[in-house]
């Protein structure tokens with residue numbers, strides 16, 4: 001079976017570069033979707049307390065029969081659980097719902113600057129990460145300013161920042177900050193929630209090389225160094241999205257996709273979202 005290439009995070013923990021996202025997937029749908037994903041070779045599942053499907057994720061992981069250490073599981077703490085005591089309780093509640101012994105990666109889901117609690121909450125995550133229930137800690141939806149503040153005021157840089165990133169929102173400046181700080185880039189809504197699949201540049205590359213638009217976009221993410229977590233509940237698409245290791249985009253095609261950025265943000269702007 002094909003497997004995803006691996007990236008080594010700044011704390012030495014290894015993460016499969018191509019993972020499976022389950023945002024907007026119910027507990028009931030998560031179970032067969034993850035079963036299919038694991039069957040075709042995905043070994044990295046991305047959930048969050050907010051998604052209300054951690055029970056389904058845990059059940060699918062346990063039911064797979066695949067050894068726990070072969071599957072990388074990320075979850076996220078929602079801003080209403082920020083603050084020292086609330087963060088510990090929030091993490092423990094996620095772990096209980098998942099019921100999979102430990103979490104590979106816990107992220108602060110949003111900086112929620114209006115709450116002004118992400119630095120304090122990060123210090124709590126630093127303490128939790130010393131424990132055998134949590135292997136790595138990171139952030140999500142952080143702008144460069146939030147990352148710089150976190151790095152200046154705490155001891156441990158986040159291993160990664162998971163942000164909205166797709167061909168029409170390429171986040172070039174933020175990716176430069178990540179390189180400078182040694183933070184890996186992870187892309188959510190990597191297909192632009194399917195909007196970017198119909199872009200004429202993408203469809204023409206796909207037609208020319210005999211691949212689908214989704215495969216072209218996922219390949220672009222991998223070739224520019226992103227960790228990428230496409231979401232699908234459709235079995236044929238789950239399989240199609242993992243079938244991206246038998247071809248490469250040319251430098252010219254990667255550059256053409258890099259040029260599609262139009263600042264097309266589909267989710268909230270993290271500067272003004274407090275959860």
Ligand code: A2P
Pocket residue numbers: 021188189190191192193194197212214215229230231232233234237238240241
């Ligand atoms: P579905 O789950 O019904 O298969 P993103 O990961 O950027 O958020 O995009 C997810 C959206 O893209 C979902 O609506 C999903 O639909 C759709 N999608 C995922 N993979 C493919 C694919 N290979 N072809 C077409 N649409 C896809």
